[in-house]
Amino acid sequence: MTADDSFGRLDDDDYPAYTMGRAAEMLGTTQGFLRAVGEARLITPLRSEGGHRRYSRYQLRIAARARELVDQGTPVEAACRIIVLEDQLEEAQRINAEYRRAADSADSPGNGA
Secondary structure (H helix, E strand, O other): OOHHHHHHHOOOOOOOOEEHHHHHHHHOOOHHHHHHHHHOOOOOOEEOOOOOEEEOHHHHHHHHHHHHHHHOOOOHHHHHHHHHHHHHHHHHHHHHHHHHHHHHHHHOOOOOO
16 A cells, blocks of 8 residues: 555545554543443454554544543443444434335325325
């Protein structure tokens, strides 16, 4: 991968651009917190060739949400479960909206029904 390729990937939300230290600094938390959300399997950082954890912007957003919950007094494991459930609810709502749109278009006049 050339330097030009690397710079182009910085706009990619899934590109693991941040070291653990930088990620913790950006979130205003500790590296231990990032390890804890990783152990709870909320996020799984990629590893560099040297074995160091690397985080994407998407993962940092998830970790930031976990930190909000923890700052409100929620235990880390519970915060991680809440985030997973929030994500599942959002996905279910998206699917339901698609079904409603499909049903509405099937019921609309002029579709041969």
